C-alpha cells in the first residue's frame with residue numbers, strides 16, 4: 001500500500017510530494033510518512049464493515065483507500081487524534097494541539113487552506129481511491145492506535161496480576177508449614193490476600 005499511496009500523491013502533485021493534510025511540499029519521499037486511517041488493530045472490524053456495506057469501507061488496512069501520505073508533524077497530530085478529518089474533508093484540531101508550538105507551522109498551513117484536505121473533492125469517488133466518508137467518520141469514533149495498544153497492554157497486565165493472585169492463594173493454602181518457617185513474610189502476604197478478597 002505504501003508505494004501506491006506515494007505514487008498517488010506524486011501523480012496528483014505534479015511529480016513532487018505534498019502532505020495530504022497541510023500540503024507542505026518536498027521532492028524527497030523520505031520527508032513523509034505513510035499513515036493508516038484505520039489501524040491494523042481494527043482490521044477485523046474493518047473487514048466486517050466492508051462485507052456489510054459494499055464499497056464504503058476498505059476490505060483491509062493495506063488497501064490504498066486506507067492510506068494517507070503525511071508530513072511528520074501531521075502524522076503526530078493525526079496518530080494522536082489531535083487532528084481529525086470529517087467525512088466531508090474538513091479538518092478539526094484539538095485545543096491542546098493548537099497550543100503546541102511544534103505544530104504551529106503545519107496548523108498555519110492548514111488554516112491558510114481553510115481547514116480542508118487537498119483531496120476533499122475525491123472523497124467517495126473512485127478516481128484516486130482516497131478514504132471514503134464512511135471510513136473517515138468511523139475513524140473519529142475509534143480510540144487512538146496508541147491507546148488501543150495501551151489498553152491491550154493493560155489487559156495483559158491485569159491477566160498477569162490475576163494469575164499472580166491465584167498462585168499466591170494456592171501457595172498460601174497449600175503451604176501452611178512454609179508459613180511457620182517464614183512467618184513474617186507469609187503474614188504480610190495473608191493480609192494482602194485478605195484485603196483483595198474483601199474488595
Ligand SMILES: [Zn+2]
Pocket residue numbers: 019020021022023024070071072073074075106
Ligand atoms: Zn502536514
